[in-house]
Amino acid sequence: MSYRRDHRSSRSALFDNLDKLEEGGIRSSSSFSGGVDDQGNEKSMDSLHDRVSFLKRLTGDIHEEVESHNRMLDQMGSGMDASRGILSGTMDRFKMVH
Secondary structure (H helix, E strand, O other): HHHHHHHHHHHHHHOOHHHHHHHHHHOOHHHHHOOHHHHHHHHHHHHHHHHHHHHHHHHHHHHHHHHHHHHHHHHHHHHHHHHHHHHHHHHHHHHHHH
């Protein structure tokens, strides 16, 4: 399924340079007096925004997939109920023959 391949490649892109973010890619207030690297912060914020957007789309896709599977399972359940009814009727007729 190409979606899964896209997801795997996107996952690595999502978490690229995460260590930089954890190490202070977004500057803390303690470095404010020494001068804040606004451009670096903006770049980090843009990267974070992109990652959050990606995760939002991914969770939406997962939701749609789950809904699709739930519909399919409901249809299978209805089909099984119908089959059970037919089989039960057949068994009742078979009992009457014996």
